Amino acid sequence: MKQPVIYRIRNVTNGKFYVGSTVNTQERFRTHRKKLRTGKHHCAHLQAAWNKYGEDCFKFEVVEVVVGQDLQAVEDEWLTKYVGKPECYNVGLRSGAPWRGVAKEKHPNFGRPRNDAERQAISQSLREFYAANPNNHPRAGKKHSDEARAKIRAAIQGKIASGEKHYRYGQTLSEEVRKKIGDAQRGVKKAPRKITEEGMAKIRAAAAAGRYSHMKGKKLSTEVREKMSRKVFVMPDGIMFPSLTQVLLYYGLKMPTLQRALKSGKPISKGRLTGYTFQYSDYGQVTEQDRALIAAKIVDTPNPAAYTESSGKIRIPDSPD
Numbered sequence: 001m002k003q004p005v006i007y008r009i010r011n012v013t014n015g016k017f018y019v020g021s022t023v024n025t026q027e028r029f030r031t032h033r034k035k036l037r038t039g040k041h042h043c044a045h046l047q048a049a050w051n052k053y054g055e056d057c058f059k060f061e062v063v064e065v066v067v068g069q070d071l072q073a074v075e076d077e078w079l080t081k082y083v084g085k086p087e088c089y090n091v092g093l094r095s096g097a098p099w100r101g102v103a104k105e106k107h108p109n110f111g112r113p114r115n116d117a118e119r120q121a122i123s124q125s126l127r128e129f130y131a132a133n134p135n136n137h138p139r140a141g142k143k144h145s146d147e148a149r150a151k152i153r154a155a156i157q158g159k160i161a162s163g164e165k166h167y168r169y170g171q172t173l174s175e176e177v178r179k180k181i182g183d184a185q186r187g188v189k190k191a192p193r194k195i196t197e198e199g200m201a202k203i204r205a206a207a208a209a210g211r212y213s214h215m216k217g218k219k220l221s222t223e224v225r226e227k228m229s230r231k232v233f234v235m236p237d238g239i240m241f242p243s244l245t246q247v248l249l250y251y252g253l254k255m256p257t258l259q260r261a262l263k264s265g266k267p268i269s270k271g272r273l274t275g276y277t278f279q280y281s282d283y284g285q286v287t288e289q290d291r292a293l294i295a296a297k298i299v300d301t302p303n304p305a306a307y308t309e310s311s312g313k314i315r316i317p318d319s320p321d
Contacts (some may be wrong), residue, residue: 004071006064006078009089011049013057018046018089019082021066021075029060044106046089072096232262233281239293242286247278249298 002024009032010017022028035041036050050058066074075095082088091106104110114122130137144152173181195203206212220228229243234251241247247258251273261268261278268276 004066005062006066006075007060007062009046010059010061011053011057012059013053016049016087016089018043019063019075019078021071021095023071025060025062032060043089043091045091049089231281231284231286233279233284235277236275240281240284240286240290241294242291246294246298250294251276 004021004023005025006019006021007025007028008017008019020028032041033055036047037055039047039051041047041050064074072095076093079090079093079095083090083093134140226242229245232241232244232247233239234241234247239250241250244255244258247253248255253273257268258278261276262280265277265279268274
């Protein structure tokens with residue numbers, strides 16, 4: 001008859017035992033015997049005892065019938081109670097992960113290099129295990145000591161060092177890697193970003209310490225500025241603008257208005273630009289005709305206001321992008 005039980009494989013010579021659980025004792029006992037007879041049992045301690053004392057010295061027996069409880073949880077209670085004691089052959093503290101928590105020297109794979117397929121399988125199983133219950137993670141509910149946090153901080157700072165000290169200094173990312181990074185970041189919402197008062201205090205302290213001074217006194221080249229800018233296509237004028245700044249200057253808009261139009265993708269419903277649409281464009285080129293129209297309109301614009309963060313207005317650059 002099949003029923004959930006806790007069983008043990010007991011050495012009648014010295015009373016030591018191996019504990020486990022099953023819903024089919026006949027099948028489970030047959031599997032244990034087959035592995036022990038062929039010397040392939042996962043429990044090295046039990047296998048060594050079997051080889052030393054012989055099959056006749058071991059008795060397979062049911063020690064508890066589990067009713068109305070989770071079988072795996074009951075087995076874990078047995079493991080917690082006996083693992084580590086002289087009379088127990090088991091070494092794992094969890095039935096679902098027999099080798100979790102075991103000293104690395106006792107693991108059967110200790111010192112054996114793993115291939116990529118094995119590493120990926122282990123990584124995937126751990127991700128699923130942690131996703132099923134965050135408390136499964138060995139660091140759940142734990143905090144790093146001040147010493148550990150200092151080591152982590154030092155390690156991170158070493159990785160983000162600039163110049164020749166940077167870990168990627170002199171390397172060029174392949175198109176495949178660049179595509180992977182782009183695919184991973186594309187569509188990820190990065191705004192609006194909320195910064196706490198504590199976070200702002202850290203940022204100000206870092207700025208005062210010169211952490212953000214790597215661009216101080218430097219100017220971006222026209223080529224770099226164009227790479228950083230996003231092109232905007234405007235209808236019905238049919239003009240491709242090289243940057244948001246140029247759109248603001250050309251039409252005398254404020255940034256919030258332009259951002260709303262870009263985000264919605266719908267025509268402006270009121271005001272002097274009723275019916276106009278503004279769309280980001282990663283395709284197409286800014287023609288020389290577009291640049292000439294933009295430059296002429298900006299130059300002819302009377303009394304352009306200077307850009308300030310408080311007013312949201314735009315300063316005309318020394319030379320158009």
